[in-house]
Amino acid sequence: MITAEQVKQLRERTGAGMMDCKKVLTETNGDEEKAIELLRERGIAKAAKKSDRIAAEGLVTTYVTEDHKIGAVVEVNAETDFVAKNEEFKNFVADVAKQVAEKNPATVEELLAQTSITETDKTVQDVLTNKIATIGENMSIRRFERFETTNGFVESYIHGDGKIAVLVEMEGGDNTLAKDICMQIAAARPEYLDRESVPQERVNHEMEILKAQAVNEGKPEAVAEKIVQGRIGKFYGEICLVEQDFVKDPDQKVGKLVESKGAKIVRFARFEKGEGLQKRKENFAEEVAKQVNG
DSSP, X not given: OOOHHHHHHHHHHHXXXXXXXXXXXXXXXXXXXXXXXXXXXXXXXXXXXXXXXXXXXXXXXXXXXXTSSEEEEEEEEESOHHHHTOHHHHHHHHHHHHHXXXXXXXXHHHHHHSBOSSOTTSBHHHHHHHHHHHHXXXXXXXXXXXXXXXXXXXXXXXXXXXXXXXXXXXXXXXXXXXXXXXXXHHHHOOSBSSGGGSOHHHHHHHHHHHHHHXXXXXXXXXXXXXXXXXXXXXXXXXXXXXXXXXXXXXXXXXXXXXXXXXXXXXXXXXEETTTTOOOOOOOHHHHHHHXXXX
């Protein structure tokens, strides 16, 4: 039995009509990802981006050393948006980013076990546990990335009060160019640096969908193959940073812009708060009642 909520969610992710959504959900026994693929094959929906599933609270932030040789980006989750605006929580997230940059943990588990740089008699886990107790909400350090360079420099950008955080490592160019690239990444959501970075499995999967689209449009097999080759370029232009149109000048590709400045993008990380997480659904009145009666 396909519910109205399932149809609504698929509509929000794909922009397809209600009846189309209900039909493909029925065909796929309620499997949302398979339903999205069917819609795409039929030319009814665009690819659902990971960001469409964003639904958790917390903050993302960055820390870059004064010499711009080391940078870190982190995400720390909380239960409500209210806590994400709490100064104590904000300071804790900033401290975590600095901890990652200075102490270079390999994993979140290793980070939690390290001695805190702010409270040297405690581990990061101890500090986190204390914050949970004093703030009154469950919190967790979800993920981080750390860049260190000798030949280039690291730049960062935070958008929307901790909603999106970007870290970029570059060689050549200057901070102005690097900031522009950071804002490009925040706005255009590239998944990979260039074509060579895209896993072949991902490319093959996309080509299968594009071919199914062409066949469903009534194109012969041989013609469909040629259409796929033409359309795959647009796919790369959406997900590869250097092939994207530069947001400040859409007539120029990011790669060409960077090249013209004698620079090179080495790598980047883009964190969006709650990306891929499922938000806790709770009735606010019930939540207040629980606390009053608790």
